[in-house]
Amino acid sequence: MEPQVKRRYEAKANVIKAMAHPTRLFLVDELSRGEHCVMDLAAMVGDDVSTVSRHLSILKNAGIITDEQRGTQVFYSVRVPCVLNFFSCVEGVLAADLEERSCALR
Amino acid sequence: MEPQVKRRYEAKANVIKAMAHPTRLFLVDELSRGEHCVMDLAAMVGDDVSTVSRHLSILKNAGIITDEQRGTQVFYSVRVPCVLNFFSCVEGVLAADLEERSCALR
DNA sequence: TGATTATTTGGCGTAATATGCAAATAGGTT
DNA sequence: AACCTATTTGCATATTACGCCAAATAATCA
Numbered sequence: 185m186e187p188q189v190k191r192r193y194e195a196k197a198n199v200i201k202a203m204a205h206p207t208r209l210f211l212v213d214e215l216s217r218g219e220h221c222v223m224d225l226a227a228m229v230g231d232d233v234s235t236v237s238r239h240l241s242i243l244k245n246a247g248i249i250t251d252e253q254r255g256t257q258v259f260y261s262v263r264v265p266c267v268l269n270f271f272s273c274v275e276g277v278l279a280a281d282l283e284e285r286s287c288a289l290r
Numbered sequence: 291m292e293p294q295v296k297r298r299y300e301a302k303a304n305v306i307k308a309m310a311h312p313t314r315l316f317l318v319d320e321l322s323r324g325e326h327c328v329m330d331l332a333a334m335v336g337d338d339v340s341t342v343s344r345h346l347s348i349l350k351n352a353g354i355i356t357d358e359q360r361g362t363q364v365f366y367s368v369r370v371p372c373v374l375n376f377f378s379c380v381e382g383v384l385a386a387d388l389e390e391r392s393c394a395l396r
Numbered sequence: 397t398g399a400t401t402a403t404t405t406g407g408c409g410t411a412a413t414a415t416g417c418a419a420a421t422a423g424g425t426t
Numbered sequence: 427a428a429c430c431t432a433t434t435t436g437c438a439t440a441t442t443a444c445g446c447c448a449a450a451t452a453a454t455c456a
Contacts, residue, residue, distance in 0.1 A: 205303055247383045328432070344434085417438095
């Protein structure tokens with residue numbers, strides 16, 4: 185594979201990698217319904233604030249979410265709505281898995 | 291977060307995690323255009339056959355691709371077409387990043 | 397300025413992932 | 427059976443990701 189093509193796939197993988205974590209998936213899901221600040225998200229998730237902050241910075245770095253500072257708080261929100269399509273597709277994959285498994289039992 | 295909800299997000303993240311690698315992204319892209327056997331894919335990628343075989347098993351395990359043995363060869367193909375939507379969305383994210391960066395220069 | 401609150405970053409231990417080589421497995425052929 | 431070919435798996439190693447604590451940074455307010 186040519187290095188140019190390879191770099192392109194690496195860039196794409198980087199975006200997907202940002203979504204490839206249960207907490208970050210939850211964050212995107214939650215932020216798609218409206219903006220939230222870090223401490224509120226941390227409370228929902230149940231992890232340390234620093235951990236959630238790192239997850240958010242990964243998502244922001246990948247270009248999936250944006251932030252806006254208001255006072256001492258930073259409010260995050262989803263920047264690219266199409267990532268929500270991931271969810272329905274992934275549900276489809278999981279559903280297909282279930283079906284296949286139940287077929288195998290017959 | 292309740293353990294039930296958490297497990298759900300873990301399952302979803304697992305599917306996305308399977309796509310979160312440049313080589314595996316390439317494999318899905320290539321397989322979406324038609325089935326291929328392992329050694330052919332390994333030649334395209336330029337990695338060891340065993341490495342590619344492992345990547346394929348991860349994708350298969352996630353429910354994204356299927357395999358079919360014919361003779362000594364195993365042919366893989368995409369099982370859930372909607373994963374291809376990932377690509378266009380990811381392109382969108384990368385394009386938005388570029389635009390933002392060029393805006394910042396003005 | 398000093399105190400308070402929210403967020404980010406450094407450091408560190410631990411866990412997961414990636415990759416190639418060599419060996420094992422499986423199907424086909426002679 | 428022995429042999430060849432394609433694929434998978436065991437193992438060792440290197441790299442990367444996680445998550446918390448503590449410290450640093452930033453904005454606000456008394």
